[in-house]
Amino acid sequence: MPTDRSLDPIGVFDSGIGGLTVVAALQNLLPAENIFYIGDTARVPYGGKSRKTVERYSIEIGGLLLAERAKVIVVACNTASALAVPRMKDIFKVSVQGVVAPGAAAAVQNTKNKKVGVIGTRATMSSGAYEHAINGLDPEIQVFSVACPLLVPFIEEAMFDDKITDLMLARYLTPLLSNGIDTLVLGCTHYPLLRDAIARIAGPDVTLVDSAQNCALAVKSLLDSAGLSAPSERLGRLDVALTDATEGFLRTAARALELEIGEVSLRSVQSTQES
């Protein structure tokens, strides 16, 4: 008889702290589950780095989550989802759930005029992962994407309600809005923290969709079908590990998302990149 793994944690990781938006959605939908979150703050950000490096970092952090007995791995980082999930699925036996597919599905469900905008890091945008996922579901949808490399720095400075952020957003979003999109995918797990500002600039005719809610639903379905769901009468806990001891933004994000964090610890990272 197999060991009961239902009390083992859902393992979640991001290059930094943005993935806590996905944790908030998971806690909301699955309050009984334990969650172990790792932010790779020693090597943040992933968004400007190469596929090979992002794959290597993601596999390494995946290994750290397995060492915490993760029963499923949630890649709560769009860059890592776009670049590294296929390779992680090859390597790991547990299920690996990224955020690109859920975000793409949310956009396809929402759009009426079949014009969808996507914003994200440079690496996510140049991977074409969103176009591929959206057009895999509906080839008639036109996808317009813009890399927004400065939004993560603004968010990590907590510039949520700020004239300079609004100016930058207007610059990034103008080409998408001129193309008449009715749906905008927040293709980076940091961006929900900037949702109000993005909604202000995008205007009332554009629906913002993010992956967090759909990703949580996908995880629920994975756990249910594998018989791995935690008993519903309990209340799960959230533990966090970082690869560098820089807790400043962790506290900001946890406050903004009303997350209660248990233990915060440090983890080693060992990265070898071949030349």
Add this chain to the structure above:
Amino acid sequence: MPTDRSLDPIGVFDSGIGGLTVVAALQNLLPAENIFYIGDTARVPYGGKSRKTVERYSIEIGGLLLAERAKVIVVACNTASALAVPRMKDIFKVSVQGVVAPGAAAAVQNTKNKKVGVIGTRATMSSGAYEHAINGLDPEIQVFSVACPLLVPFIEEAMFDDKITDLMLARYLTPLLSNGIDTLVLGCTHYPLLRDAIARIAGPDVTLVDSAQNCALAVKSLLDSAGLSAPSERLGRLDVALTDATEGFLRTAARALELEIGEVSLRSVQSTQES
């Protein structure tokens, strides 16, 4: 008789590409020297990371420079200079030259009213390295410092002449200007690329000083006194290695600084961080 090391390269490193401003100053002053530059682009930026992590990364990149037979190591990154140079000097036999001491000396030479402003990354500013170095030379100088975490992202987006950059700069510099500084230290090797915009906002009464020129003079003096200078009739070459294959900003910076780069290669990084 010792091996002649005069043709071995000057080893220079930065977390990314900003250190090329120091390379430009070195080439200008010491055209005969070979230079080997490493940008740790797989883990850029260092500016928000902890002392322990920055020390570890710096020692590791120092080792890679020694493997290239570096005859001196130039830490062309203010964060690494502020946090890691003492430890590097303990470990390595070759001379290690940072950029904080030369920048501090330039500020002390320049100020008339003994009010000096310093801008840099969050890690550099909170280390207090500039205050310490400046007051070590002249305890009467008042030092006002401001962390400017968004300037490196703006520079890496090549937003050199941009309304949004100017707005952000005005926000960062206003407290320094109200304190009546006559000298502003650009305490990050990226910032000389933004010198025009900074001068525009700071106005004609503030002199900008950076470490590059003084750092090059310090390296020249180190080499001369150790008998390690390259024969003057030759023309040195510049080779560059990156730890991640992201060459976009390398090309931008090299163009802006009119640098001719020889070979560009990749290097492995192996980083272990203790928990």
